[in-house]
Amino acid sequence: MNDLAQQLGLSFLAASWLPQVLMLIAAVVVVNLGAYYLLRHVEKIAARTSAVWDDALIRSARKPLTLIVWVAGVAFAFQIVHEHSGAPIFAFVIPTRDTVIIAALAWFLLKLISHATHSIMTRSAVMKDALDHTTIDALSKLGRFTVVIISALVILQTLGFSVSGVLAFGGIGGIAVGFAAKDMLANFFGGLTIYLDRPFAVGEWIRSPEKQIEGTVEYIGWRHTRVRAFNKNPIYVPNALFTTIVVENPTRMTNRRIKETIGIRYADLGKMAAIVADVKAKLQAHPEIDTDATLIVNFNEFAASSLDFFIYTFTKTVEWVHFHEVKQDVLLKVAAIIQAHGAEIAFPTRTLHIESGPDMAQTGSGEPPTLCREAG
Numbered sequence: 001m002n003d004l005a006q007q008l009g010l011s012f013l014a015a016s017w018l019p020q021v022l023m024l025i026a027a028v029v030v031v032n033l034g035a036y037y038l039l040r041h042v043e044k045i046a047a048r049t050s051a052v053w054d055d056a057l058i059r060s061a062r063k064p065l066t067l068i069v070w071v072a073g074v075a076f077a078f079q080i081v082h083e084h085s086g087a088p089i090f091a092f093v094i095p096t097r098d099t100v101i102i103a104a105l106a107w108f109l110l111k112l113i114s115h116a117t118h119s120i121m122t123r124s125a126v127m128k129d130a131l132d133h134t135t136i137d138a139l140s141k142l143g144r145f146t147v148v149i150i151s152a153l154v155i156l157q158t159l160g161f162s163v164s165g166v167l168a169f170g171g172i173g174g175i176a177v178g179f180a181a182k183d184m185l186a187n188f189f190g191g192l193t194i195y196l197d198r199p200f201a202v203g204e205w206i207r208s209p210e211k212q213i214e215g216t217v218e219y220i221g222w223r224h225t226r227v228r229a230f231n232k233n234p235i236y237v238p239n240a241l242f243t244t245i246v247v248e249n250p251t252r253m254t255n256r257r258i259k260e261t262i263g264i265r266y267a268d269l270g271k272m273a274a275i276v277a278d279v280k281a282k283l284q285a286h287p288e289i290d291t292d293a294t295l296i297v298n299f300n301e302f303a304a305s306s307l308d309f310f311i312y313t314f315t316k317t318v319e320w321v322h323f324h325e326v327k328q329d330v331l332l333k334v335a336a337i338i339q340a341h342g343a344e345i346a347f348p349t350r351t352l353h354i355e356s357g358p359d360m361a362q363t364g365s366g367e368p369p370t371l372c373r374e375a376g
Helices: 002-007 018-047 053-085 088-127 133-158 163-180 182-197 239-243 266-285 320-340 358-363
Strands: 205-208 213-220 224-228 234-238 256-264 296-302 307-315 349-353 371-375
Touching: 018 053, 053 088, 088 133, 182 213, 182 224, 182 234, 182 239, 213 234, 224 239, 234 239, 256 266, 256 320, 266 296, 266 307, 266 320, 307 320
Parallel strands: none
Antiparallel strands: 205 213, 213 224, 224 234, 256 307, 296 307, 349 371
């Protein structure tokens, strides 16, 4: 058999290390198959539980575990060959093995963070839990960033580089980069401030009259925040801007306000007290008005063309469309009360008074001064 291998130019088939390598590869295949079916079985069991982390752990471990088993087995096989052949190329097997295993562990952690984040958000949406998705997303990004940085440093240490030297170089370079990229860093820390203080979250309606920003928050990144305006145009706002401007968050309002001034004619002065009392009673009995909040209905002003009373109250709903339905109902009821008292809602008017003079006296017409009322 050895002679035949030598004649065919396949002398390595007669090597003493070949059976060991083949047995090792067969063992790796068996271990991988066993791990695959074991994880499938465990995954089915974990799917019956309500916990989030066990499902994420099993789904994240499958491919990285397979890679680690293969890399460890192949590296061991190369070590066997290196012991028999002494070829210098096999000296790189150990550092390569360690590097790939560290990368596989980092891959596992990144997948674990992603699967756990997705599972938590999905469960929160189904169960309608009061979880802050913005905070979860921020922690997920921070976790992935930390895994990548630590893995890179460990790989450099494994390959023989001095981590302390790398960190020192990074500190010196960081100063130069900081001056060159101060706007980017400002946006980064602005995004961090948003994640920590949580003045708004994805899906909320915000506005800033200073910068004419108004719309629904769609995305919060480390550099910018995307706001969808009500005309459906996207607005990309650098995060650093949110540290210097006032941002109003109407989504978190507790009530919506009705604030209206209504005028009746001067001829209806005697009916004002009854109208105001009836309007206030109607608002206090209205099912959509929050009577625990401020509720004011009072005669307010002798205006140029009307006697004004004002309504100041709050609705229970904060939903935009329903609020306007409630406001319409309130205003129609106020109009009905004014009409029921025989009064009328005033409109702007002007009275023109023309006094009689010498010229008019000479005409001898004897007509009284003219009073003209016209709509203003």
